[in-house]
Amino acid sequence: MKVSLQFLGAAHCVTGSKYLLTLARGRQRQQVLIDCGLFQGLKELRLRNREPLPVQPAEIDVVVLTHAHIDHCGYLPKLVRDGFQGRIFCTEPTVDLLSIMLLDSAKLQEEEAAFANAKGFSHHHPATPLYTQADVLRVLPLVESVAYDAPVSLFADALTFCFRDAGHILGSAIAELTVQGAEQRKQLVFSGDLGRYASPVLHDPTAITAADVLLVESTYGDRVTRSQDPEAELVGVVHEALARGGMLVVAAFAVGRTQTLLYYLKKLRQEGRLLLVPVYVDSPMGIRVSDLYPRHPGAHRLGHGNVFDFSGLRFVTEASESKQLNEKKGAAIIISASGMCTGGRIIHHLYHHLPRPEDTLLLIGYQAEGTRGRDLQDGATTVKMFGELVPVRCQVRHLDGFSAHADRQELLRWLGNFTVAPKCTFVVHGEPAAAQALAHTLREKSGWPNVVVPDYLETHVLFEGL
The missing domain is CATH 3.60.15.10 (Ribonuclease Z/Hydroxyacylglutathione hydrolase-like)
Structure with a gap:
């Protein structure tokens, strides 16, 4: 043979x-x-x-x-x-x-x-x-x-x-x-x-x-990307973002990263380490994936039941509600996909939030060469979307520890x-x-x-x- x-x-x-x-x-x-x-x-x-x-x-x-x-x-x-x-x-x-x-x-x-x-x-x-x-x-x-x-x-x-x-x-x-x-x-x-x-x-x-x-x-x-204290890093980014009076937009892969982030947000809020601001998961795929965890309890450490739910968390399914998020002002967290900012609802959020100096974009995953996420991580001052150049005036943060x-x-x-x-x-x-x-x-x-x-x-x- x-x-x-x-x-x-x-x-x-x-x-x-x-x-x-x-x-x-x-x-x-x-x-x-x-x-x-x-x-x-x-x-x-x-x-x-x-x-x-x-x-x-x-x-x-x-x-x-x-x-x-x-x-x-x-x-x-x-x-x-x-x-x-x-x-x-x-x-x-x-x-x-x-x-x-x-x-x-x-x-x-x-x-x-x-x-x-x-x-x-x-x-x-x-x-x-x-x-x-x-x-x-x-x-x-x-x-x-x-x-x-x-x-x-x-x-x-x-x-x-x-x-x-x-x-x-x-x-x-x-x-x-x-x-x-x-x-x-x-x-x-x-x-x-x-x-x-x-x-x-x-x-x-x-x-x-x-x-x-x-x-x-x-x-x-x-x-080496292993953080000594990923929870403290996340708390720092969230507090810094919300202290600016704007929104924190998180680009998170719908599979894996979104669920890990929800785990940490739930834990930190229960411990009183995060402000009680609204958290929106605006990723239909991320929502469907989160619903799979109770069906496969042996494939993870979280056990049975609604493992990600907490007070103030809202799953956004309708496109109309997603669009309304871009009209909101003030302290809130939006979690959306895709994680490399190449497609999905995150693009619309970037279009509206990148030009706002008071807002923050958080990247929490690997950003491949040639992706919009990699450009933003590398300090791009403008990014192209919907056929036009959008200025980047918001704060851009990146945490490797959640990879x-x-x-x-x-x-x-x-x-x-x-x-x-x-x-x-x-x-x-x-x-x-x-x-x-x-x-x-x-x-x-x-x-x-x-x-x-x-x-x-x-x-x-x-x-x-x-």
């Missing part, structure tokens, strides 16, 4: 995760796609979403998803529309999240295309979405749920996979794959996105002790669980500096052999004669 791996995304960037595993036995060939994400951020990356894959989607047998973030699952509707008819495996919470995430992604694309056509500022005539809500509905029947730690065998036992809790978002997983040849067995581990240790909401990432081949993410491979990604120290802690170094390690899902920094540490300080930062579309033969 010949086993090869091609990097269709998340190579020298943090989005577009797609890894094509091919098992070739004589005339037989099985192909497994681990993750199926959209490219985001820089235009040159986003354009890849519209390029044909170097493999025919109809020839892919199985998709294994580590979690439901769009950069890991958001290409699925296009894959299915282009001919994929196989099985899609993920954890049970991820099944619930997929329909929310993909339908929202399609809806945003449809709305943005319609708006661009109406305003005439698209470079494409007409502007078209990458996929539609109808395309999403063709994906969902192909999805099958798998419990954590429950092996699934494929291709007459030639391949077995198992999900382990990654602690990144609800339902996130590390994928362990075992390839069984005629005489040898090899283990491949795909880290997915690794979460943080001692999170108040999610479990620690599962320790993995052995692999022949490892793919490890490197989002924060070159920096859902393991930082450098936590990545090395997770990697330190391996009792023997993998024979080959691929450092993926990181911008070049971050990926190279982690790879250098593994080579020079940990003494790991054959550590590679792969290029986009690069193919590696992992095993021959298996």
Whole structure:
């Protein structure tokens, strides 16, 4: 058996995760796609979403998803529309999240295309979405749920996979794959996105002790983001913002970051450390995701019931109420998405609040290159939205401590669980500096052999004669 791996995304960037595993036995060939994400951020990356894959989607047998973030699952509707008819495996919470995430992604694309056509500022005539809500509905029947730690065998036992809790978002997983040849067995581990240790909401990432081949993410491979006291940092930003007499607008990912922020706001208010001002969650997807936590109590630390509710919290579902928020003045907190300020209701809030000196924008997640959030984090004085330049006069704050990604120290802690170094390690899902920094540490300080930062579309033969 010949086993090869091609990097269709998340190579020298943090989005577009797609890894094509091919098992070739004589005339037989099985192909497994681990993750199926959209490219985001820089235009040159986003354009890849519209390029044909170097493999025919109809020839892919199985998709294994580590979690439901769009950069890991958001290409699925296009894959299915282009001919994929196989099985899609993920954890049970991820099944619930997929329909929310993909339908929202399609809806945003449809709305943005319609708006661009109406305003005439698209470079494409007409502007078209990458996929539609109808395309999403063709994906969902192909999805099958798998419990954590429950092996699934494929291709007459030639391949077995198992999900382990990654602690990144609800339902996130590390994928362990075992390839069984005629005489040898090899283990491949795909880290997915690794979460943080001692999170108040999610479990620690599962320790993995052995692999022949490892793919490890490197989002924060070159920096430490663990705050000594994230609660105190949040209290400081909130008090500073409200003392200015304006609103605090928080750009938070609908999955994970919104729920973690609500946990902290609830806890701090109960302890009397925050002012009792209105808190609006203006993210329909964030609201639907929050409602999933009671359905999956084993996938997080918060237990049963309405784990996020507190006095003064209001979930905004109607678009009309969302628009009314921009007319309000005075002290309040608005939590909206997307976390990188690339789409969703946060755009309308930015349009109205960025020009107001009394208001504050808080970024609490990773901001990829080429996103509006990254521009704001880097100190942009104007940002473009709705075809016009909007001045940035408000205060912009950024807290790394609320990231859902393991930082450098936590990545090395997770990697330190391996009792023997993998024979080959691929450092993926990181911008070049971050990926190279982690790879250098593994080579020079940990003494790991054959550590590679792969290029986009690069193919590696992992095993021959298996």
